[in-house]
Amino acid sequence: MELSQLLNKEEEMAETKLVIDCSNGVQTEVELTKEEIAQRKADLKAYELEEAARLAAEAEKAELQESANAKLLALGLTPEEVAALIS
Amino acid sequence: MKLIASAILTSAQANIQFTSITNAFDDLIIFMSLRNSADNAGGTIAFNTGGTYTRRRLLAVSTTVTTDTAAVDYQVNTSVSTANIFSNGSLYIPNYAGSTQKPYSSSSGNENNATTASNSLIAGLWNQTAAITQITLTPGAGNFVSGSEVYLYGITRGSDGIVTVT
Numbered sequence: 001m002e003l004s005q006l007l008n009k010e011e012e013m014a015e016t017k018l019v020i021d022c023s024n025g026v027q028t029e030v031e032l033t034k035e036e037i038a039q040r041k042a043d044l045k046a047y048e049l050e051e052a053a054r055l056a057a058e059a060e061k062a063e064l065q066e067s068a069n070a071k072l073l074a075l076g077l078t079p080e081e082v083a084a085l086i087s
Numbered sequence: 088m089k090l091i092a093s094a095i096l097t098s099a100q101a102n103i104q105f106t107s108i109t110n111a112f113d114d115l116i117i118f119m120s121l122r123n124s125a126d127n128a129g130g131t132i133a134f135n136t137g138g139t140y141t142r143r144r145l146l147a148v149s150t151t152v153t154t155d156t157a158a159v160d161y162q163v164n165t166s167v168s169t170a171n172i173f174s175n176g177s178l179y180i181p182n183y184a185g186s187t188q189k190p191y192s193s194s195s196g197n198e199n200n201a202t203t204a205s206n207s208l209i210a211g212l213w214n215q216t217a218a219i220t221q222i223t224l225t226p227g228a229g230n231f232v233s234g235s236e237v238y239l240y241g242i243t244r245g246s247d248g249i250v251t252v253t
Contacts, residue, residue: 017102020104022105023109050158054153058153
């Protein structure tokens with residue numbers, strides 16, 4: 001494991017937040033509550049699901065574009081004509 | 088525009104929270120330079136507690152541009168970004184002390200000196216009508232690493248915060 005990965009691993013273990021009191025500028029490191037830790041895990045899971053769906057949709061779109069390009073080229077259009085058509 | 092509070096992290100933090108925000112201004116703007124310890128380029132904002140958020144994001148990753156409603160409010164550099172490089176972004180919250188639902192918008196970029204980078208423009212809405220007195224910035228995963236910076240400014244309409252307009 002590289003040093004940067006070790007550092008990242010260490011940073012991931014931090015379970016504190018920085019609270020900045022705007023009324024006096026005081027900054028305090030506060031331990032996360034159990035509820036906050038649970039929420040954090042739930043948020044991460046939700047994000048990962050959304051991100052997976054977004055990437056899958058992007059991949060599907062790219063596949064469709066590639067398929068459409070191939071069909072247009074097979075019809076005799078030049079790559080430049082195909083590019084002009086879909087831009 | 089007047090600085091309300093700022094912080095530069097000296098250790099990794101799960102989130103950064105501004106509390107006891109005065110209602111003395113019309114709008115708020117946050118400038119952020121952030122980096123996440125995990126490979127996750129999305130960060131979120133939360134006002135006070137509770138409520139729900141809806142968003143519309145215009146996201147550019149490398150040469151691909153998409154739009155979606157992901158639960159993300161700004162882009163953050165990640166563990167796979169170029170070492171020691173942080174994201175840049177700003178988040179604007181108009182009429183934060185008013186009694187209507189709270190819209191906000193952000194523009195931010197995941198900076199990278201290597202291959203992949205991303206930029207986003209996001210319009211969001213918090214469906215609560217309470218005045219905003221607390222703002223929490225949270226990475227999508229991991230922690231904001233040491234060296235991350237946040238600056239909260241208050242904006243008074245028709246004033247730079249220093250010169251009085253009469």
